[in-house]
Amino acid sequence: xxxxxxxxxxSGKEGRQIVVPGETIATGNEFLPGDxxxxxxxxxxxxxxxxxxxxxxxxRVIPVSGAYYPRRGNTIIGTIVDITFNGWLxxxxxxxxxxxxxxxxxxxINRDEMKEYLDFGETVVVKxxxxxxxxxxxxxxxxxxxxxxxxxxxxxxxxxxPRIIGKEGSMVxxxxxxxxxxxxxxxxxxxxxxxxSIENEVATRKIVEFIVDxxxxxxxxxxxxxxxxxxxxxxxxxxxxxxxNTDAETAEAVKEPKEDKE
Amino acid sequence: MVAKxxxxxxxxxxxxxxxxxxxxxxxxxxxxxxxxxxxTGKTKAIAVVRGPRTLHPQHLQNAQTGILRVNxxxxxxxxxxxxxxxxxxxxxxxxxxxxxxxxxVVDLSGFPNTVVDVFVQIPQADAGTxxxxxNAAALALAHAGxxxxxxxxxxxxxxxxxxxxxxxxxxxDSLFHDGEGSTDIPVVMTSRTKxxxxxxLDGKISVDEFKQTIEMAKVACDDILKVQMDALKxxxxx
Numbered sequence: 001x002x003x004x005x006x007x008x009x010x011s012g013k014e015g016r017q018i019v020v021p022g023e024t025i026a027t028g029n030e031f032l033p034g035d036x037x038x039x040x041x042x043x044x045x046x047x048x049x050x051x052x053x054x055x056x057x058x059x060r061v062i063p064v065s066g067a068y069y070p071r072r073g074n075t076i077i078g079t080i081v082d083i084t085f086n087g088w089l090x091x092x093x094x095x096x097x098x099x100x101x102x103x104x105x106x107x108x109i110n111r112d113e114m115k116e117y118l119d120f121g122e123t124v125v126v127k128x129x130x131x132x133x134x135x136x137x138x139x140x141x142x143x144x145x146x147x148x149x150x151x152x153x154x155x156x157x158x159x160x161x162p163r164i165i166g167k168e169g170s171m172v173x174x175x176x177x178x179x180x181x182x183x184x185x186x187x188x189x190x191x192x193x194x195x196x197s198i199e200n201e202v203a204t205r206k207i208v209e210f211i212v213d214x215x216x217x218x219x220x221x222x223x224x225x226x227x228x229x230x231x232x233x234x235x236x237x238x239x240x241x242x243x244x245n246t247d248a249e250t251a252e253a254v255k256e257p258k259e260d261k262e
Numbered sequence: 263m264v265a266k267x268x269x270x271x272x273x274x275x276x277x278x279x280x281x282x283x284x285x286x287x288x289x290x291x292x293x294x295x296x297x298x299x300x301x302t303g304k305t306k307a308i309a310v311v312r313g314p315r316t317l318h319p320q321h322l323q324n325a326q327t328g329i330l331r332v333n334x335x336x337x338x339x340x341x342x343x344x345x346x347x348x349x350x351x352x353x354x355x356x357x358x359x360x361x362x363x364x365x366x367v368v369d370l371s372g373f374p375n376t377v378v379d380v381f382v383q384i385p386q387a388d389a390g391t392x393x394x395x396x397n398a399a400a401l402a403l404a405h406a407g408x409x410x411x412x413x414x415x416x417x418x419x420x421x422x423x424x425x426x427x428x429x430x431x432x433x434x435d436s437l438f439h440d441g442e443g444s445t446d447i448p449v450v451m452t453s454r455t456k457x458x459x460x461x462x463l464d465g466k467i468s469v470d471e472f473k474q475t476i477e478m479a480k481v482a483c484d485d486i487l488k489v490q491m492d493a494l495k496x497x498x499x500x
Contacts, residue, residue, distance in 0.1 A: 018495045021367075021404055022412025022454040036409070045454065047369070047411065049404040049494060066407025067295045067314065095314035095328075095376045133374055 019046040019061055026059050036061030068094050068158035068188045070136050074128040075145075077153065077186035080118050085111065088118055090126065092188045093155075096135040100126060104139040106146070123148040125184055125192065144184075151182075151194025152201055156212045158189035163215040164208060171211065171221065178233045179204045203231050267424030268441045273433055274303075281417065281429045281482050286397070286493035288405040296406025298493070300398035303431060304388035309398035311406040314376035322377075328370030332361040332380045334395055340387040356392045357382075363396055363416070363450040363460035369409045378408055389435035390418040393448050396460070401490055412454035415486040419475040421445040421467050426475050428482050447472075449479040453487050456480065 019025050025037065026044040033039050036048035037059050046052070050061040063069070070076065070092070078092030087101040100118075102109050109117050118124065125145050126138035140146055156164070164185050165172050172183050181195030181204040191208055195201045210227050217223055272278065282303030291297035296311035317323045334357040338347050360382065370378060380402065382395040393416035400414045420430050423441030427434065430446055438444045445465025452459055458476075467475070 020413060020491050020494050021410035022452070023491075038411070040454075045412075047409045048407055050407065063407040065289065065296065065405055069407075095373050096316065133372055 017052045018050070018064070019052045020049055021046055025052055025061070026054065030057050032058050034058050034060040036063065063159070065159055068092075070094055070098070070128050070131050070188070072128055072131055074187040075125065075184070076128060076138070076188040077123060077125050077148070077184065077190035077192055078188070080120055080122050080124065083114055083118075083120070088114070090124065090138060092186070093190070094136075094188060098126070098128070098136045098138045100124070100138050100140060104129070104137075104141055106141055118147060123153065123192075125186065148192055148194075151192055152205065154191050154193065154205055154208060156189045156191060156208065158187065160212045160215045161185055161187050161189060163220065164191065164211050166221070171224070174221070174224070175204060175207050178228050179207070183208075203233060206231060267422075269423040269425045269427075269438070272427070274431065276429075278425060278427045279478055279481065281485055282431065284486065284489045286401060286489050288401050288493050294402075294406075296402045296404070296408070298398045298401030298405055300394050300401060300490075302390060302394055302429060304386055305390050305394045306384065306386040307391060307394040307398040308383045308385060309395065309402035310381045310383075311378060311399075311402040311408065312381075313378040313406075314370065314373040314408075315379075317375060317377035323375040325374050326371070328373035328376040328378060330361055330365050330368055330370065330378050330380065332357045332364065332382065332399065334360055334382040334384075334392070336384040336387055336391065340384050340391075356395070359460055359462065360392065360396050360399060363414060364399060364403065366457075366459045367400075367410045367412050367414055367452055368403060369411060372409065378403070378406075387432075389430050389432040389446075390448075392416070393418050393450070396450055397486060397490065401493060404494055412452050413487060413490060414450050414452050414459055415483040415490060416448065416450040416460070417479050417482040417486060418446055418448045419479045419482070420447050420465070421471060421475065426471060426478065428478050442466075447475055447479075449476065449483070451480060451483040 023046045024043045025046050027042055029042055031044045033044045036050060037044050038047050044059045046061050048061045048063060050063040053060045053062055076092045078090040078098065080088050081091045081097065082089035087099055089097045090100055091097055124140060124147050126140050127142060127145055128136055129139045130137040176183060179195060179200050181193050181200050184192040193201050193204045207228060211224060214220060214223055285301040288298040290299055291310050294310045294312055299308050314328050335353050336345055338344050380399050382399055384391045396414060396416040403410060418430050419428050422434050422438055422444045434444055435446050445467045447463050449458060450460035
């Protein structure tokens with residue numbers, strides 16, 4: 001297997017190099033194995049299947065398929081599955097459940113009114129606060145996070161989330177402008193669509209599913225625009241994207257600023 | 263290999279060291295976290311990976327590491343006579359040995375109290391189903407993004423009468439009874455360190471011949487690894 005000398009940091013189609021577990025991805029003691037890589041003598045070896053990224057001397061493998069692994073700062077959408085004495089357990093479709101302590105919700109909750117605030121089966125948008133091997137801690141304290149009320153939630157593959165968000169949120173913004181629906185994308189592959197009418201929501205859902213089905217296509221934005229026109233929506237290409245300072249790989253979910261419900 | 267015995271020519275015209283034509287593909291089951299098929303000749307295996315996910319019942323959980331659970335089964339129509347679906351002695355054994363072979367490369371220490379399920383199904387069998395299943399399972403695990411130290415490749419080698427052969431088919435494996443009969447040795451080899459992750463032996467063989475067959479298996483496993491790598495690298499570049 002050829003050893004790459006240097007590879008552009010995971011951006012652009014040309015720079016994409018897929019690596020397979022056990023493959024030597026860099027040779028030399030100056031390289032530092034990061035996520036999805038380990039050291040074997042002088043070699044840095046891939047431990048996971050994914051796209052190789054060499055940033056200075058830091059070697060990582062970014063997964064392209066498989067289950068969702070939470071990372072700190074991710075926005076996730078999940079369901080309350082248990083209420084403990086000091087918080088809630090949230091199922092977000094990962095290996096472990098996440099824990100939302102009472103102290104991490106926006107207002108003071110009495111022990112005996114936890115069920116009234118968040119009940120079993122209710123769905124919330126939360127931020128990943130800490131990732132431990134035993135489970136993850138989440139928070140709901142910031143703006144844009146909270147209980148989901150109305151609208152619909154669709155499930156997509158977590159690996160397609162960056163395509164739904166688009167570069168710096170351009171794709172989400174385009175869909176929002178065309179349909180008037182608010183879209184919240186959880187990095188765990190759950191998408192919450194909420195609009196004024198059910199027709200708008202269904203149209204938005206179709207667009208999101210279109211993006212997922214065509215996520216490997218080149219010129220995805222143009223294809224989505226065309227698809228929007230077919231649906232009878234007027235699509236405006238994103239003129240200049242408001243800098244959200246997110247790149248596609250670690251993109252934050254883009255949220256419609258909502259008025260606080262509490 | 264100069265054949266001195268009665269088995270001087272293979273039924274399908276292959277060389278004695280030649281593997282049947284192989285085909286591999288990943289991502290065939292959209293609902294799974296990882297999936298793959300692997301074919302050698304008429305033998306076909308499908309592997310599906312789900313997880314890591316919370317393991318129930320709780321007493322099976324390991325607080326130090328996640329566990330791997332393999333389920334192998336042949337479909338009722340996979341052979342000429344219908345086989346009764348459901349677990350049997352043979353499928354339980356193959357599930358177990360597949361699990362052990364894969365456990366030597368899979369690292370689930372980052373996911374305590376969880377399980378990674380691997381389901382292997384054989385829709386069409388022509389001998390060598392456990393090795394085809396392991397090849398498919400390794401692909402599916404990689405496709406599911408499970409941390410693995412390296413890949414594994416598997417091949418069946420053996421001896422027919424006095425001839426050493428690679429990748430036995432159904433006729434060679436179970437229908438050849440003339441002369442000294444046939445011996446079947448499934449070998450699983452890791453991709454990087456070239457260690458043996460599984461070795462079973464059914465029949466009889468001398469020590470020297472055994473060493474020779476292992477060398478033949480090594481060569482064949484390199485070919486299989488190439489097919490596996492191409493399958494994994496191909497899908498992502500589409």
